[in-house]
Amino acid sequence: MIEVQNLTKTYRVPVRQAGLKSALGSLFKPTYEEVPAVRGVSFSVQAGEMVGLIGPNGAGKTTTLKMLAGLLYPSGGSARVADFIPWERKPAYLRRISMVLGNKSQLQWDIPPLDTFRVLGEIYSVPRAEQDQVIDELVELLEMQDLLRKPARNLSLGERMKCELVAGLIHRPQVLFLDEPTLGLDVSMQARLRAFVRRYNQLHGCTVMLTSHYMGDVSALCPRVILIHHGVVLYDGALNGLAQRLSPFKLIQFSLAQTSAEALAAVRLPDGAEWQEGADERQCLRVRREYATETIAALLNALPVADLGVEDPPIEAVIDQIYQEGSL
Numbered sequence: 001m002i003e004v005q006n007l008t009k010t011y012r013v014p015v016r017q018a019g020l021k022s023a024l025g026s027l028f029k030p031t032y033e034e035v036p037a038v039r040g041v042s043f044s045v046q047a048g049e050m051v052g053l054i055g056p057n058g059a060g061k062t063t064t065l066k067m068l069a070g071l072l073y074p075s076g077g078s079a080r081v082a083d084f085i086p087w088e089r090k091p092a093y094l095r096r097i098s099m100v101l102g103n104k105s106q107l108q109w110d111i112p113p114l115d116t117f118r119v120l121g122e123i124y125s126v127p128r129a130e131q132d133q134v135i136d137e138l139v140e141l142l143e144m145q146d147l148l149r150k151p152a153r154n155l156s157l158g159e160r161m162k163c164e165l166v167a168g169l170i171h172r173p174q175v176l177f178l179d180e181p182t183l184g185l186d187v188s189m190q191a192r193l194r195a196f197v198r199r200y201n202q203l204h205g206c207t208v209m210l211t212s213h214y215m216g217d218v219s220a221l222c223p224r225v226i227l228i229h230h231g232v233v234l235y236d237g238a239l240n241g242l243a244q245r246l247s248p249f250k251l252i253q254f255s256l257a258q259t260s261a262e263a264l265a266a267v268r269l270p271d272g273a274e275w276q277e278g279a280d281e282r283q284c285l286r287v288r289r290e291y292a293t294e295t296i297a298a299l300l301n302a303l304p305v306a307d308l309g310v311e312d313p314p315i316e317a318v319i320d321q322i323y324q325e326g327s328l
């Protein structure tokens with residue numbers, strides 16, 4: 001459904017020093033800086049898949065989605081979505097896709113959402129009976145009967161996002177680009193919107209590409225993630241394989257029959273081993289993967305271990321580490 005080959009985007013940004021003289025100078029002789037936002041991204045997505053595009057601020061996620069949605073022209077590379085070249089913006093293509101942004105609204109502020117849905121339905125040439133069907137279905141799934149006739153400007157953030165989703169799905173797109181759909185929402189509203197997106201995908205097989213900084217969104221919806229950093233793909237694969245591939249550490253959690261600080265301090269640990277806060281008063285040791293077996297042997301030899309488990313670090317910690325280090 002989505003094929004992306006070596007896609008790049010470099011923004012050309014005017015640079016101006018502070019001060020009136022520089023401002024006047026830049027009017028006559030503007031200078032520009034090149035900002036490489038996406039630098040050769042390639043991936044493909046099957047019909048019906050839900051894929052998370054993750055990465056730190058400024059990684060190039062929104063720029064990638066905007067190119068795929070036909071909102072930006074790339075600097076290089078190619079992409080095909082539903083057999084169309086997105087930036088040609090053919091009407092038939094725009095009827096097959098939708099982009100919903102958590103930080104931008106397509107609702108008309110002064111009119112009720114229902115009227116906006118109708119206007120969008122007409123723009124996309126959706127027959128009236130089909131509009132009714134889509135609106136009824138989505139309104140029921142999102143439990144938002146009471147929102148349809150309130151002016152959009154009076155809606156809360158969560159209520160507005162529900163309406164944005166209906167507005168974005170009125171023409172039943174095959175591909176949905178969701179950019180930070182749960183931005184700023186409370187945890188309960190986040191969970192409801194996630195449940196909706198999952199249900200919608202099950203019912204209609206819509207392909208979903210999602211960006212979010214909330215790992216809860218990604219882990220609830222996307223079995224597969226594409227991790228972008230500095231405009232390049234660092235990882236493309238199963239979410240639950242991310243820690244194994246990208247984190248060089250294992251967590252060894254154990255509890256002791258008798259706790260003895262002296263015995264713990266006497267265990268010979270490999271280089272780089274670090275004590276961490278363990279759950280339920282268990283001890284937790286972070287070691288490099290290659291040292292995990294010998295560390296476990298040393299612990300079992302030296303201590304009265306009652307039980308012991310080895311895990312990958314939590315996905316949030318792995319992501320945080322990658323984002324901070326900036327490379328792998």
Ligand SMILES: Nc1ncnc2c1ncn2[C@@H]1O[C@H](COP(=O)(O)OP(=O)(O)OP(=O)(O)O)[C@@H](O)[C@H]1O
Nearest residue numbers: 011013035037055056057058059060061062063064
């Ligand atoms: N219109 C623009 N003009 C110039 N530079 C831009 C523009 N939009 C984005 N950029 C730059 O391109 C880079 C990638 O931005 P982008 O918005 O794609 O990142 P992102 O991964 O979506 O970040 P975030 O998670 O913060 O939304 C950043 O360095 C950003 O400053």
